Amino acid sequence: MSLMELLPVRDVTACCSPLTREAITEENATNLASSLKALADPARLRIISMVAAHIDAEACVCDLTEPLGLGQPTVSHHLKILVDAGYLTRSKRGTWAYYKLVPGALDGVARLLVTV
Amino acid sequence: MSLMELLPVRDVTACCSPLTREAITEENATNLASSLKALADPARLRIISMVAAHIDAEACVCDLTEPLGLGQPTVSHHLKILVDAGYLTRSKRGTWAYYKLVPGALDGVARLLVTV
DNA sequence: TCCTTATATTGATGTCTGTCGATACAAGAA
DNA sequence: TTCTTGTATCGACAGACATCAATATAAGGA
Numbered sequence: 294m295s296l297m298e299l300l301p302v303r304d305v306t307a308c309c310s311p312l313t314r315e316a317i318t319e320e321n322a323t324n325l326a327s328s329l330k331a332l333a334d335p336a337r338l339r340i341i342s343m344v345a346a347h348i349d350a351e352a353c354v355c356d357l358t359e360p361l362g363l364g365q366p367t368v369s370h371h372l373k374i375l376v377d378a379g380y381l382t383r384s385k386r387g388t389w390a391y392y393k394l395v396p397g398a399l400d401g402v403a404r405l406l407v408t409v
Numbered sequence: 410m411s412l413m414e415l416l417p418v419r420d421v422t423a424c425c426s427p428l429t430r431e432a433i434t435e436e437n438a439t440n441l442a443s444s445l446k447a448l449a450d451p452a453r454l455r456i457i458s459m460v461a462a463h464i465d466a467e468a469c470v471c472d473l474t475e476p477l478g479l480g481q482p483t484v485s486h487h488l489k490i491l492v493d494a495g496y497l498t499r500s501k502r503g504t505w506a507y508y509k510l511v512p513g514a515l516d517g518v519a520r521l522l523v524t525v
Numbered sequence: 526t527c528c529t530t531a532t533a534t535t536g537a538t539g540t541c542t543g544t545c546g547a548t549a550c551a552a553g554a555a
Numbered sequence: 556t557t558c559t560t561g562t563a564t565c566g567a568c569a570g571a572c573a574t575c576a577a578t579a580t581a582a583g584g585a
Contacts, residue, residue, distance in 0.1 A: 295571060319451065325451075326448075326449050332522075335439045336438075338428060338445075355530095355532090363573095366534080366576080368532095371573090372532095399524050404519075406516070408515050469561080481562070481563090485564085506563090
């Protein structure tokens, strides 16, 4: 239920068939809920969208704080949640930390929701 | 940010293209986050899965409380959130309230997440 | 070495959320 | 009408969350 015990979304989505295809287990429901919770915040959705739209599809913290209108610690906090959940990767170059989308992560979640 | 001011998921997903296709607006991010938040709970994911798996793809509160292991007020609370978010419909017949999936609601959310 | 810059972490605060027990409401049966 | 049953709402409580200011860490430059 908390955002702290997080299985990477890749592992969460590898396990099962779509929600409405067969009854989900309690454990898988807990894991999927955690992955969705990591996504279910306006700032984090915008971060994902901004990273995808940025040059080379990567962005550093300094690219995000001003357009988000949030403090740097808050942005770092959201980025950590997205990395821990497996939606973003972090790579440090010099003093900068660059964040990129994990290919297929969002698609894995989408696959579990779809009904067709 | 709260679960209380909720736009039906149908309206949320009608508005925009996938998250990673173009930068999402602040308002659309807020709406999508609310729709995802309604989904991001183990009990509610299991409810959706159970309703889909039930006979005639509908279920009443009494069908859900025991398998969920939650009290009746708690289940009613979760159902209200899912109805308000536009994932379920409620129809009352006699003393029973029957809940059904809203066709296409989950697919609308999935469409916004997908990157391909 | 010291300074500067970019990022992460810590601690605190107000708000939100999931759950329950108690109660209210609704509808059919006696 | 009264009783019973299924569901909804209310009030309370503990835990979780988003945010910030302050501080710590890391890495390059002078």
